[in-house]
Amino acid sequence: MRTRTLTAAATAVAALLTLTACGGGENPALGGIGAGGDTSAGAGSGGGAAGTGDGGPHEGTLENPTKNGGVNGNAPKNGTAFQQLPKAGTIAAAARFVNGHTRCTEISTTESGYKYWEEDAKYDEKTWSVVERGSCDSGDTRIFMIKDPKAFQAAFKAESDRRYKETDGGGNPSSGVVMGQDFTVGSVRSTARAALLKPQAGLLMLNCHPEFKAPSGFRKEPALVKGCVLTDYYKD
Helix, strand or coil: CEEECCCCCCCCCCCCCCCCCCCCCECCCHHHCCCCCCCCCCCCCCCCCCCCCCCCCCCCCCCCCCHHHCCCCCCCCCCCCCCCCCCCCCHHHHHHHHHCCCCCCEEECCCCCCCCHHHHCCCCHHHHCEEEEEEECCCCEEEEEECCHHHHHHHHHHHHHHHHHHCCCCCCCCCCEEECCCEEEEECEHHHHHHHCCCCCCCEEEECCCCCCCCCCCCEEECCCCCCEEECCCCC
């Protein structure tokens, strides 16, 4: 079944984890998760202005953060870095948000139309706290809805540590997974991840690499698990 994402104005969040490696416009995902998008000028034309949506009755207060399409509209300005991340509430709202920054005009939540369906099956609720997943358009970009963000971050760190040991300290220390409060977006395209980390998007990257060091001027905020940070610095 395919859910067509709104044609209302939209703007905006590695989906799961597309952790990275090296390479030009594409990166193999950590554990196979990835997502991509078109960041060209017309990429978000399926939506509209940032933070807008379809105005459903369950969208838009601090308790219902996506009211009127306002993903994270009433986040506390004095909260932690994590508390200030966009919060979608539904995968439809997350897709609209992503579409404002990189292409996601429609979302598929079943095997039909989901390019990495089998590869992403491992990201379950028991270990990863992923309760729903969807694939945008061509399938390069995927969105994962998270029930318990701390559990997700802990699973991500465990996967990162395992990969770090297996590669004898290798891997890209300046990459991770793009995160909101209750969803994550992954992409095999570095341009899509970079677009979601821009200030106007408001997302941050969860980085658990032991050798990560953010250059001066970039954010490096505490994550929910020890050994990981939230940052706006990313390098392919």
